[in-house]
Amino acid sequence: MGLRTNPTQRQRRLGIELRRLRTMSGLSVGAAAAFADLGPAHLGHIEAARTAIPEVKLRALTAAYGCRSEPLVNALVAMGRSTGKGWWTEFKATQGAHALDLAELESTSVACRSFQWLYMPGLLQCTEYIRALYEAGEADIDAALLDKYVDFRLRRQQALAEGKLELHAVIHESALRMQFVPAEVMRRQIEHLAKLTRLPHVKIQILPFKASLNPPMFSTPFVLFESSVPELSTVYVEQPISPPFINEQEQLAKFTDTFNRLSSAALPPIDAAIEPEFAVRRDSLSLIQHLLYTL
CATH class of the missing domain: 1.10.260.40 (lambda repressor-like DNA-binding domains)
Structure with missing residues (x-):
């Protein structure tokens, strides 16, 4: 061989x-x-x-x-x-190696902690938002290929929907205000975000513009994937260069510390136990409600 x-x-x-x-x-x-x-x-x-x-x-x-x-x-x-074969195998013709690795990692991890500042985290994106992003990024994309891209991202969300993966996401306010997609699509996306917080294994926090953090602290979006064995946790860093995966224990500790600091600076998470119309405290939900009103 x-x-x-x-x-x-x-x-x-x-x-x-x-x-x-x-x-x-x-x-x-x-x-x-x-x-x-x-x-x-x-x-x-x-x-x-x-x-x-x-x-x-x-x-x-x-x-x-x-x-x-x-x-x-x-x-x-x-x-x-492991053979590495899963649902993602059928997408080999249309997805790059890193995307396939990411799908496999999501399917085998027990939890992930995500920070995003321009886009919604992939696991939290609704169908309309996914499609609009691809259409805006590749204006002449083939319709069949676009459907494959959208389907792949939605399939990645299965682990979250089935409760196999815990998610704690810190999303910068800028990601909710960016006009990459039409206003009606962003409204649908924000509503989808609020709905997902009712899942017991999903925690979402919004990091407002007024948060007092040093900008370099959160200049790069990343996802920290936690394994059932801590030594095998992995960080996925969204960047245009290769490889985007970090495995060194010292670096893992730094990203863990960074995420904890981001979480501490963010607004309190959306409380799924509180009905939206009764939420009055200054938290992630109140900011999301305000953004919906302004769309």
């Missing part, structure tokens, strides 16, 4: 985690490879995600590295076993 030329994010993450464990153990590539009856070059390919690793050899490596966390080892085994 030939070496992979375009490994997925899941495959890259497995290799990265095995390299991290080996580095922490102090073992060289050659010494570690010997524990699993592998050649040094073979282990190098595994760590670079260019080839797969059988379960028995993966367990041998983690034992050699002194990894005593059974949940982590089992999670790594599951990553190695």
